[in-house]
Amino acid sequence: MSSQQSTLRALAKAGMSLGVLRIASMALTLLVGILLARQLGAADYGIYALAMAVVTFTGVLTEFGLPLLAMREFASADAKQNWGEVRGLVKWADRFILTISAIIVGGFLAAALIWDFAKQSVFLATMMWAIVLVPIVAIAKFRGLALLSLGHTFAGQFAVLVLRPGLFVVALAVLWVSGSTLGPAEAMAWQFGAAFAALLCVLGLYLRYRPAAMLAAKPVNRWREWISATIPMGMTEGLRLLQAQLAIVLLGVMMTSADAGLFRVADASAMVGLVFISIVNVVCAPHLARLFAEQNLAELQRLLGVVAFAMTFVVGVVTVIVTPFAGPLMSLVFGSEFAASASPLVILLVGNTIACLFGPVSTLCNMTGLEKHVTVGSALAVVAQLASALVLIPLMGLDGAAISVVIGMLLWRLFLTVKVRQIIGIDPGILATDFRYLADALAQYATSLRSKNAGTKNGNP
Known part of the structure; x- marks a missing residue:
C-alpha cells in the first residue's frame, strides 16, 4: 500500500470516528435542550442560555487559539519526533490558561461574595456556576485536540463531545423523573459537574496516550512565537x-x-x-x-x-x-x-x-x-x-x-x-x-x- 493510500485511509478512518462522535454529540445536545426547555420554561431557559453565551465569550480569553495551536504543534512534533517544544507548550499553555482563569473567575466570585450575587438575581446566581466552567473547558479542549492531532481521534474527542452532554442528559432525566424542581442556577451546577467529569476523563486519556518520548524530552519554550501564532x-x-x-x-x-x-x-x-x-x-x-x-x-x-x-x-x-x-x-x-x-x-x-x-x-x-x-x-x-x-x-x-x-x-x-x-x-x-x-x-x-x-x-x- 502506497504512503498516499495509507494517509487517505487514516484520514477516512479519523473522519468516520469523528463523524460518529459528532452525530452522537449533536443528538445528546438536542436532548439536553429538550429536557432543559421542558423543565425550565422559556424564561428560565433564556437565563441559562444567556449565562452560557457570556461564559462562552469569556472562555475565548483563556483559550485564545491555544487548542488550535496544540493541534498544529503536536502534529508537527509527531512528524519530526521533536517533543521538547510541545512539552514546553503544554506547560506554558497550562500556566496561561490558569493565570487568566484565576483573574476572571477569582474576580467574579469575589464580587459575588461581596455583593451577594445569589440573592440579587437568578442570572447572577447562574453565572456563579457558569464562570467556573471557563478553565475546565479550556484545559479539556487543549488536551483533547492534542490527542486528536496524534491520531487518537476517539480518545481525544469522546469526553468533550459525548461524555459531557451524556452525563448532563442523565442528570436532567433523573431530576425530571423524580419530579425535582430545577432552576437555571441548579441546571448550570449540573452542567459544571458533567464538564468536570469530562475533564478528568480527558486528563486520564492524555496521560495514557501521550508519547513516552515526550516525557524524556527537555521542555523548549518559544512563548513569543506561540503568542504570535495564537493571536489570529x-x-x-x-x-x-x-x-x-x-x-x-x-x-x-x-x-x-x-x-x-x-x-x-x-x-x-x-x-x-x-x-x-x-x-x-x-x-x-x-x-x-x-x-x-x-x-x-x-x-x-x-x-x-x-x-x-x-x-x-x-x-x-x-x-x-x-x-x-x-x-x-x-x-x-x-x-x-x-x-x-x-x-x-x-x-x-x-x-x-x-x-x-x-x-x-x-x-x-x-x-x-x-x-x-x-x-x-x-x-x-x-x-x-x-x-x-x-x-x-x-x-x-x-x-x-x-x-x-x-x-x-x-x-x-x-x-x-x-x-x-x-x-x-x-x-x-x-x-x-x-x-x-x-x-x-x-x-x-x-x-x-x-x-x-x-x-x-x-x-x-
Whole structure:
C-alpha cells in the first residue's frame, strides 16, 4: 500500500470516528435542550442560555487559539519526533490558561461574595456556576485536540463531545423523573459537574496516550512565537463564537429572557441539520490542502463542486421536510410554549441551505493559507449581523434576530468566495459543479460495492 493510500485511509478512518462522535454529540445536545426547555420554561431557559453565551465569550480569553495551536504543534512534533517544544507548550499553555482563569473567575466570585450575587438575581446566581466552567473547558479542549492531532481521534474527542452532554442528559432525566424542581442556577451546577467529569476523563486519556518520548524530552519554550501564532487563531475563534451567540445576547438585552430561550431552541434545532456539513468539512479538508499543494487546481475545482452539491442537497432536503411541520414539531418536542421558535427555525434552515451553495469555502481558505481572510470575513460578518440585528430585532423580534444571523452568514461566505476567485482562480460553490464528474464518481462507487458484495458471496471477504 502506497504512503498516499495509507494517509487517505487514516484520514477516512479519523473522519468516520469523528463523524460518529459528532452525530452522537449533536443528538445528546438536542436532548439536553429538550429536557432543559421542558423543565425550565422559556424564561428560565433564556437565563441559562444567556449565562452560557457570556461564559462562552469569556472562555475565548483563556483559550485564545491555544487548542488550535496544540493541534498544529503536536502534529508537527509527531512528524519530526521533536517533543521538547510541545512539552514546553503544554506547560506554558497550562500556566496561561490558569493565570487568566484565576483573574476572571477569582474576580467574579469575589464580587459575588461581596455583593451577594445569589440573592440579587437568578442570572447572577447562574453565572456563579457558569464562570467556573471557563478553565475546565479550556484545559479539556487543549488536551483533547492534542490527542486528536496524534491520531487518537476517539480518545481525544469522546469526553468533550459525548461524555459531557451524556452525563448532563442523565442528570436532567433523573431530576425530571423524580419530579425535582430545577432552576437555571441548579441546571448550570449540573452542567459544571458533567464538564468536570469530562475533564478528568480527558486528563486520564492524555496521560495514557501521550508519547513516552515526550516525557524524556527537555521542555523548549518559544512563548513569543506561540503568542504570535495564537493571536489570529484566537481572533478568528472569538469572532466565530461572537457570531454564534450574538443574537441570543441581543435578544436578552433588547427583548426578554424568554425570547432568548425561544431563539436558543430554534438555533440548536437548526444546527442538527448541519451535522453532515461539519463531518464533510473535516473529511475533505486534508484533500483540499493536498490538491492545492500539488497545484492540481482542476481536480480541486471538481472536488469543491461535488462537495458543494452534496452539502446543498442534504441541508436542502432537511429544510424541505422540516419547514411544513416546524410549528407542531417544536411544540411536540419542546412543549407548546416553544411553538414560537418555529418561524426563526425555518429562517435559519433556509439561510443554511443558501449558505451551502457557496461550498466549503472557509475550510478551503484555512487549508490554502488564506486564514487571514477568514478572520477579516468573520469580523465583517459580525459587524453586519450586529447592525442588522439592532434594526430588525425591535421591528420583527425573533424573526429579525434570525434574519440578522443569515445576513452575517451569507456576507462572510460571499466575501471568502470573492477572495478565492481573485487569489486562487477557482469557484468553490455549487455553480462550478461538474455533474459528469459526480456521475462518474457515483458509478465507480456503485461498481466497487457490487464487486465487494460479489466477492463476499463467493467466500472472498
